[in-house]
Amino acid sequence: MSDLLRIENVSVCYGTLDAVRGVSLSLKPGETLGLVGESGCGKSSLGRAILALEPVAAGRVMFNGYSVQSLKRSALKKFRCQAQMVFQDPFGSLNPRMSVGAAIEEVLFVHGIGGSRAARRERTAALFNDVGLDPDWLSRYPHEFSGGQRQRIGIARALALEPKLLVADEPVSALDVSVQADIIQLLKRIQRERGLAYLFIGHDLAVVREMSDRIAVMYKGEIVETGTADQVCDTPQHPYTQKLLSAVPDIDMALRHFEWVKKE
Amino acid sequence: MTETSKKPLIDVENLSVHFGSVTDPVRAVDGVNFQIFSGEIVALVGESGSGKSISALALAKLVPEPAGRIVGGKILFQCLDLRYSESAFRIPEKRQPEEERQQSSQPSCNDFQGLEKQKGAGTACFQGLEVLKLKSSELRKLRGARIAYIFQEPATSLNPVFTIGWQIGEAIRLHRKGVNVTAEVEKLLTAVGLSDPKRAAKAYPHELSGGMQQRAMIAMALACDPDLLVADEPTTALDVTVQKQILDLLVDLREKRGLSILLITHNLGIVANVADRVYVMNNGKIVESGETKTVLRTPQHNYTKKLLAAVPRLRNGGDQNN
Numbered sequence: 001m002s003d004l005l006r007i008e009n010v011s012v013c014y015g016t017l018d019a020v021r022g023v024s025l026s027l028k029p030g031e032t033l034g035l036v037g038e039s040g041c042g043k044s045s046l047g048r049a050i051l052a053l054e055p056v057a058a059g060r061v062m063f064n065g066y067s068v069q070s071l072k073r074s075a076l077k078k079f080r081c082q083a084q085m086v087f088q089d090p091f092g093s094l095n096p097r098m099s100v101g102a103a104i105e106e107v108l109f110v111h112g113i114g115g116s117r118a119a120r121r122e123r124t125a126a127l128f129n130d131v132g133l134d135p136d137w138l139s140r141y142p143h144e145f146s147g148g149q150r151q152r153i154g155i156a157r158a159l160a161l162e163p164k165l166l167v168a169d170e171p172v173s174a175l176d177v178s179v180q181a182d183i184i185q186l187l188k189r190i191q192r193e194r195g196l197a198y199l200f201i202g203h204d205l206a207v208v209r210e211m212s213d214r215i216a217v218m219y220k221g222e223i224v225e226t227g228t229a230d231q232v233c234d235t236p237q238h239p240y241t242q243k244l245l246s247a248v249p250d251i252d253m254a255l256r257h258f259e260w261v262k263k264e
Numbered sequence: 265m266t267e268t269s270k271k272p273l274i275d276v277e278n279l280s281v282h283f284g285s286v287t288d289p290v291r292a293v294d295g296v297n298f299q300i301f302s303g304e305i306v307a308l309v310g311e312s313g314s315g316k317s318i319s320a321l322a323l324a325k326l327v328p329e330p331a332g333r334i335v336g337g338k339i340l341f342q343c344l345d346l347r348y349s350e351s352a353f354r355i356p357e358k359r360q361p362e363e364e365r366q367q368s369s370q371p372s373c374n375d376f377q378g379l380e381k382q383k384g385a386g387t388a389c390f391q392g393l394e395v396l397k398l399k400s401s402e403l404r405k406l407r408g409a410r411i412a413y414i415f416q417e418p419a420t421s422l423n424p425v426f427t428i429g430w431q432i433g434e435a436i437r438l439h440r441k442g443v444n445v446t447a448e449v450e451k452l453l454t455a456v457g458l459s460d461p462k463r464a465a466k467a468y469p470h471e472l473s474g475g476m477q478q479r480a481m482i483a484m485a486l487a488c489d490p491d492l493l494v495a496d497e498p499t500t501a502l503d504v505t506v507q508k509q510i511l512d513l514l515v516d517l518r519e520k521r522g523l524s525i526l527l528i529t530h531n532l533g534i535v536a537n538v539a540d541r542v543y544v545m546n547n548g549k550i551v552e553s554g555e556t557k558t559v560l561r562t563p564q565h566n567y568t569k570k571l572l573a574a575v576p577r578l579r580n581g582g583d584q585n586n
Contacts, residue, residue: 038503039474147312176311176530181574203503206533206576233578247508248578249533255561 002065004029004197005050005083005165010059012045019045021221022059029164032191032198034212034229036205036244042221043201044088047167050199051083052076063165081111084158088170090150094142100153101138104128107160127156131186148179152186159190167199172207184210206248209233217241271342272299273491273524274323275392279337281318281327292318292332294548300492302342305518305525307535307556309571310545316528319545320494323526324411325395325403340392341410341492409439412485416497418477422469428453428480429465435487452483457513475506482513489521496528511538533575536560544568 005027012020019042027033035043048054050061052068061068063083071079087093095103104124105117114120125135131152142150151171158166168187172180188211191198202208208215208229215232217225217240225238236242279296282289293315300306308316321327323341327334398406415421423431432452433445440448446465453461456479469477478498485493495514499507515538517523527539535542535556542559544552544567552565563569 038505177532177576178311178530178571178574180576203505204576205504206578209578210576244505245578247505248576249504249507249511249531249537250578251533251536251560251572251575252577254533254536255557 001028003027003062004031004064005199006060006062007046007050008060008062010046010049010061011057012042012049012054013057014045018221020049023218023221023223024059025216025223025226027165027197027199029197030191030195031214032200032212034208034215035199035201035218036203036208036215037218038203038244041218043218044169046218047085047169047199047201051085051167052079053085077111081161082163083165083167084161084163086151086154086158086166086168086171088173090147090154090174091142093154094150096142099139099141100145103153104157104160107157111161113161123160124156127159130159130190131156146179147175148183151175151179151183155183155186155190159194162194163196165197165199167201169201170203171200173202173204180207187211204248205233205244206250217244271392272340273302273304273342274298274300274526275338275340275342276319276323277338277340279319279322279339280335281315281322282333282335283331289333289335291548293322296337296545296548296550298543298550298553300524300526302491302524303518303522304541305515305527305539307527307529307539307542308545309529309532309535309542311530311571314545315548316545317496320413320496320526320528323395323492323494324407324413325398326407326413334396337396339395341395341406342392405439408435408490409488410490411492411494412488412490413494413496414478414481414485414498416500418474418481418501419469421481422477424469426468427465428467428469428472428483432465432480432484432487435484439488448487449483452486453480455486455517456480456483457509458483473506474502475509478502478506478510479513482510482517486517486521486523490523492524492526493517494526494528497530498527499534500529500531507534514538530571531575532560532571544571 003026007023007025009022009024010020011018011022023046025033035046037043045054049056052071056069063079068079094100101124104127105120108114108120108123114123124138128135128138133149133152145153172183175183187198190196198211200208200211212229215227215229216223217232217238219240225232225236225241232241233245236245276296276298279293280291281293283292284290296319308319310316318327318332322334323339395406429449432449436443436445436448449465450461453464458464458476458479464472464476464480472480499510502510511534514525518525529535539556541554542556543550544559544565546567552559552563552568559568560572563572
């Protein structure tokens with residue numbers, strides 16, 4: 001199976017700051033690639049560059065065989081139908097002055113999907129059902145929802161155009177642990193049902209491991225380690241990966257420590 | 265040892281805080297009981313909306329009172345002030361200079377009911393302060409000095425128009441008279457692990473990273489050597505690596521200063537690694553409590569089990585129930 005997404009030696013710069021330096025990754029259809037690193041390592045910049053939301057200073061982003069940078073106007077619009085983003089901040093990523101139904105219908109309208117208002121509304125209601133929300137709430141405003149619910153709305157919006165690739169930029173970092181678990185389950189179910197590929201960006205290796213088939217570890221703009229999720233988490237090679245691993249507040253380790261102390 | 269060492273530092277009895285209408289209130293905190301002993305790290309765990317933050321604010325009577333109403337309960341605070349040689353309970357600067365000089369030679373705590381302190385006393389016998397019954401002037405002495413808080417978002421908790429050094433110094437100037445503020449600020453910034461304390465003191469909040477801001481907040485909280493530090497989700501807004509550093513710092517402060525810490529969080533993983541005892545809160549009530557290892561190994565209540573199941577696991581590999 002050929003790659004859905006191939007990132008070849010991509011660099012992203014903001015003025016003199018090199019946020020991303022010579023990164024190469026690949027992603028197959030239906031696969032989840034986890035991209036993990038601290039704040040400021042460049043993972044969000046890379047995610048945005050993949051979706052042509054940031055200009056690429058060097059290298060190529062190849063999606064389904066064509067170069068994303070070379071796309072203009074209508075071709076770019078078609079690309080947007082295929083690759084979408086779920087943002088980190090469930091508060092900031094929804095327009096507070098639009099009802100959530102209108103926000104999703106807008107996406108369909110801009111891309112000419114649905115044809116009539118009624119058809120768009122029906123599709124929006126179906127999307128809401130899909131992400132576990134009550135379609136009766138479509139007329140409500142973002143502030144009337146909890147953080148987890150808003151994130152579900154963000155996911156519904158990303159799914160509206162039936163993309164093949166979803167870039168999820170720290171989608172659960174701002175949520176409570178129990179809500180995180182729900183959203184991760186939701187993302188997994190949607191992936192199974194729709195055959196989506198995910199680029200799952202996060203800073204917590206435990207969360208990224210739950211979602212990912214393969215993991216790439218990013219540090220200061222560069223990829224320092226890649227491998228399957230099991231490889232990276234069970235046998236980390238790079239010292240930075242080991243540092244990330246040790247930073248995860250691990251219950252099992254703590255409980256084993258209690259056992260050890262008890263025996264003394 | 266004095267008898268106060270056996271009594272809890274904080275003893276919350278049957279605390280209830282309501283919001284909204286009187287006839288059908290939102291019971292944010294509903295008959296909650298918990299205790300914190302000296303030198304302990306106690307975790308208060310629950311999801312958003314469980315009432316844990318309000319319970320913590322109530323400890324220094326910081327619940328916003330037009331919106332909220334403390335409808336019942338008692339909070340007893342055993343104020344341990346042995347580390348101070350100067351009085352922390354001095355009457356504020358409105359007094360005449362001669363009176364102040366008199367005050368400084370004979371520290372007395374007339375503002376607090378039933379509290380007596382002798383200068384240079386090796387041991388002291390304190391009666392508990394009933395926090396909910398204190399007057400505003402007495403509460404002002406308590407807040408920041410004996411009970412200190414750090415919150416989730418350091419960027420919004422810090423005042424953006426004053427330097428870090430000035431903000432930390434504010435607490436010192438307010439509660440600790442006659443102390444060299446600059447030197448103290450530097451000492452505090454070093455104690456919280458900031459590598460260039462002089463530079464940090466001159467910096468504005470926006471010039472520091474999230475982790476450094478949170479350290480600055482902790483320095484501010486420690487400025488008056490409080491008995492209790494309430495940390496309300498201090499690491500939720502931070503990366504996992506920075507989170508570990510901040511939690512290590514809190515544990516270190518407990519070891520070095522005998523600081524008691526009330527840690528509020530929704531992540532049982534943090535609790536497992538840091539807390540001595542844990543209280544689990546749901547819908548305004550405490551559903552389970554006990555020593556951390558007991559509660560985590562053998563959770564009794566369904567809600568605790570749910571929270572445990574939600575913690576992302578690293579070792580056992582991903583999710584088994586696809």
